[in-house]
Amino acid sequence: xxxxxxxxxxxxxxxxxxxxxxxxxxxxxxxxxxxxxxxxxxxxxxxxxxxxxxxxxxxxxxxxxxx
Numbered sequence: 001x002x003x004x005x006x007x008x009x010x011x012x013x014x015x016x017x018x019x020x021x022x023x024x025x026x027x028x029x030x031x032x033x034x035x036x037x038x039x040x041x042x043x044x045x046x047x048x049x050x051x052x053x054x055x056x057x058x059x060x061x062x063x064x065x066x067x
Contacts, residue, residue, distance in 0.1 A: 003065070006044045014038065018048055018059040026050055026059035034063045 002020055009016030014030035026048070030038040040046070045065040050057040 001047050001049060003045070003047055004059075006040050006042050006046060006062075009040055009042055011039055016040070016042075018046060018062065026057055028059040028062060032058070032060045032062050034061050040064065 004018045004020040004026075007017050007019040007025065011030075016028055016030075017025045018028060019025050028048075030040075032048075033040055040062065046062050047065060048059040048062045051060050052058075
């Protein structure tokens with residue numbers, strides 16, 4: 001499980017990026033948001049895992065960290 005922050009999310013397209021603690025960015029689609037809402041706020045702290053897709057890693061199983 002990795003920790004990061006949502007750095008970009010286009011709700012109309014359902015596409016976004018998570019910035020990992022190591023500075024890497026991982027693309028994601030709204031279906032990868034674990035709670036099923038299909039929307040997530042930019043700046044939200046999250047945990048996630050990665051999987052390979054089309055020659056790169058994408059973020060999946062994205063869960064907001066409640067503080």
